[in-house]
Amino acid sequence: MSIAPTIGVFALQGDVREHARALEAAGAKAVAVRRPAELEAVDGLVVPGGESTTMWKLADTFELLEPLRLRIKSGMPAYGSCAGMIMLADRIEDGVEGQQTIGGIDMVVRRNAFGRQVDSFEADVDFAGRGALRAVFIRAPWVESVGSDVEVLARAEAGDRIVAVRQGPLLATSFHPELTEDVGVHSYFVDMVREL
Ligand SMILES: NC(=O)CC[C@H](N)C(=O)O
Numbered sequence: 001m002s003i004a005p006t007i008g009v010f011a012l013q014g015d016v017r018e019h020a021r022a023l024e025a026a027g028a029k030a031v032a033v034r035r036p037a038e039l040e041a042v043d044g045l046v047v048p049g050g051e052s053t054t055m056w057k058l059a060d061t062f063e064l065l066e067p068l069r070l071r072i073k074s075g076m077p078a079y080g081s082c083a084g085m086i087m088l089a090d091r092i093e094d095g096v097e098g099q100q101t102i103g104g105i106d107m108v109v110r111r112n113a114f115g116r117q118v119d120s121f122e123a124d125v126d127f128a129g130r131g132a133l134r135a136v137f138i139r140a141p142w143v144e145s146v147g148s149d150v151e152v153l154a155r156a157e158a159g160d161r162i163v164a165v166r167q168g169p170l171l172a173t174s175f176h177p178e179l180t181e182d183v184g185v186h187s188y189f190v191d192m193v194r195e196l
Pocket residue numbers: 048049050051052053081082083084086111112138139140141
C-alpha cells in the first residue's frame with residue numbers, strides 16, 4: 001500500500017475547503033498553503049477556484065508568487081481548477097491590466113469565456129477517456145490554444161471548447177470537480193503526484 005501524498009491547497013483565496021475534502025476522499029493528506037515554508041513541505045499543490053486577479057495580488061503581497069513559480073519550474077505537480085487554471089496558464093486573454101499568473105502550462109486561457117453567454121452551467125464531459133463526469137462551470141475560462149506538449153483531456157460544447165489539459169506534472173480544468181461528489185479528477189491528480 002502506498003503512503004498518502006501530502007498535497008497543499010493554495011489558501012490565500014478560493015474554495016480551499018472543498019478541494020481539501022476532495023483530496024482527502026481521493027486518498028491524499030491535504031494541507032493549507034499560505035506561506036513559502038508551507039509550500040516547501042508539500043508533494044503537490046492544488047490552486048482552487050475563486051478569483052484569479054485576487055489570487056495573483058495576494059500571492060504577490062504574501063511573497064508566494066515567485067516561490068510558486070520556482071517550485072513549478074522544478075517539477076512540482078500542480079492542479080488548477082477554474083481560477084486555478086488561469087493561474088497555471090503561461091498566457092491569458094481578458095485579464096485585468098497587468099494581471100500575472102504563476103504559469104507552467106503552455107496555453108492561452110480566456111478568462112470568463114463562458115461567462116458572457118451564461119454565468120454558470122453544468123454539463124457532462126468525458127474526462128481523460130474515463131467516461132462522463134458532471135462538470136460545474138462558474139464564470140469559467142476556456143483554453144483558447146495549446147502548445148504541442150499539452151494533452152487535451154476534456155472538451156465541452158460539442159467538442160468545440162477545451163476544458164481540461166495536462167502538461168507533464170501540471171493539470172488544469174475549467175470546471176470545479178471539488179463542487180461535486182465525484183472525486184475522479186482529484187484521484188487522477190493524486191495518482192499523478194504518486195507517480196512523480
Ligand atoms: N469560478 C471561478 O474560479 C471563476 C474564475 C474567475 N472568473 C477568474 O477570472 O478568476
